[in-house]
Amino acid sequence: MTPSARVQAAIELLDQTIEGAKSVGAPADRLIAAYFKQRRYAGSKDRRAVRELVYRAIRECSEVPTTGRTAMLALAESDPAIAELFDSSAHGPPRIGKHEKPAKHGVAPQWLVEALDKSGVSAEEQAAMLGRAPLDCRVNTLKAERDLLELPVAGEHLAAPAGLRFEAGTQVEQWEAYRSGQIEVQDxxxxxxxxxxxxxxxxxxxxxxxxxxxxxxxxxxxxxxxxxxxxxxxxxxxxxxxxxxxxxxxxxxxxxxxxxxxxxxxxxxxxxxxxxxxxxxxxxxxxxxxxxxxxxxxxxxxxxxxxxxxxxxxxxxxxxxxxxxxxxxxxxxxxxxxxxxxxxxxxxxxxxxxxxxxxxxxxxxxxxxxxxxxxxxxxxxxxxxxxxxxxxxxxx
Structure with a gap:
């Protein structure tokens, strides 16, 4: 997939995500999985790139956008490199029109921001709620000890006595320690x-x-x-x-x-x-x-x-x-x-x-x-x- 085609794919997935939000349908991760199941030609790099675009656009928008395109336009407004990919190429999105308006920027819908404010959640804390989470695991003390367990990647020791932290995307499910029940994925x-x-x-x-x-x-x-x-x-x-x-x-x-x-x-x-x-x-x-x-x-x-x-x-x-x-x-x-x-x-x-x-x-x-x-x-x-x-x- 070309970079422009990835943007167009993200727009299509955002359309589905918006519809799912309105109808309380399938969540974004399930929609993304189903989308690429029907498009076997897309490689792993394409899937990761499109997924990242979808989630970046969701995080960028406060209210539910009218369309996936307006959501992506909001992201393009914050990232000029993405705006350049609206190039009307064969599989890319049409160029941005002079009068097109992006979706509204922000953490969440206004009523929800107000509810968080009243609950003592500061603006700084609200922004952190939309960051990317690391991958946390718990060492299963029925089978292993955190200090003695050998893993392909050394995890950061957490405050929880059996907790380890890895970079987001670490494929722990492929490790023998996971398959044997020595570690569990848990925030x-x-x-x-x-x-x-x-x-x-x-x-x-x-x-x-x-x-x-x-x-x-x-x-x-x-x-x-x-x-x-x-x-x-x-x-x-x-x-x-x-x-x-x-x-x-x-x-x-x-x-x-x-x-x-x-x-x-x-x-x-x-x-x-x-x-x-x-x-x-x-x-x-x-x-x-x-x-x-x-x-x-x-x-x-x-x-x-x-x-x-x-x-x-x-x-x-x-x-x-x-x-x-x-x-x-x-x-x-x-x-x-x-x-x-x-x-x-x-x-x-x-x-x-x-x-x-x-x-x-x-x-x-x-x-x-x-x-x-x-x-x-x-x-x-x-x-x-x-x-x-x-x-x-x-x-x-």
């Missing part, structure tokens, strides 16, 4: 969230929103493969991915349960008031993960944010039913919006006045929330992690 912030949960050997632990099980595997390692660890989710497909991951990681204390939305306790009745720890990695807007999924800023609306908050309250109330007296809930959201963090803790304490909020002990992060609704916040700008809010809730 440093996620590792710190699991550290805050402080799962102990022999405990009964429920991962209530396990998804594909990244945090489940980290909890099992902290528990030294002892006790009982139950991974739950309403998405059977995602939870099914935990099976082969558990086998590779060497987990022996973990079981899985698929839950029915709004009737979750039917499958959890035998666990009522039994858990020492319930991890609530709650579904959220994902504002803390924009470095990896920048188009998420176009998918969020005030109504969707409100629905996320309601769902978080619902899941927390389920966790209460499963926690034994004196037990704890680790509440985690990969969001920097107070509506999905400190506000949820405040609302929780109003519904459950016998519970208290404790500030997690972490090597990174800053306290965030009110005096009663204590929590910790991690941000890309301050901590080099995805954005997280973490609170520990304790039963009387």
């Amino acid at each position: 440093h912030g996620s590792q710190l969230a699991c550290l805050a949960a402080a799962a102990q050997p022999g405990e009964t632990v429920i991962d209530l929103c396990a998804g594909a099980g990244g945090k489940t595997i980290a909890l099992a390692a902290a528990m030294q493969n002892t006790g009982e660890l139950i991974a739950c989710d309403t998405d059977a497909r995602r939870l099914g991915l935990l099976g082969p991951r558990s086998e590779r990681a060497g987990l022996t204390n973990t079981t899985r349960r698929v839950l029915n939305p709004k009737a979750e306790m039917e499958a959890l009745s035998d666990l009522r008031q039994r858990a020492d720890l319930v991890l609530v990695d709650a579904p959220c807007s994902g504002t803390g993960t924009w470095r990896r999924k920048p188009e998420a800023k176009w998918r969020l609306t005030p109504k969707r944010l409100e629905r996320f908050a309601d769902l978080q309250d619902h899941v927390l109330d389920i966790a209460v039913e499963c926690t034994k007296p004196g037990g704890r809930i680790a509440f985690i959201t990969c969001s920097l919006l107070d509506a999905e963090g400190a506000d949820r803790v405040e609302a929780f304490l109003e519904r459950h006045p016998s519970w208290t909020a404790e500030q997690a002990e972490l090597p990174l992060g800053r306290p965030h929330g009110s005096r009663n609704a204590k929590g910790m916040r991690l941000t890309p700008f301050h901590d080099g992690t995805d954005g997280f809010f973490i609170a520990i809730l304790r039963s009387a």
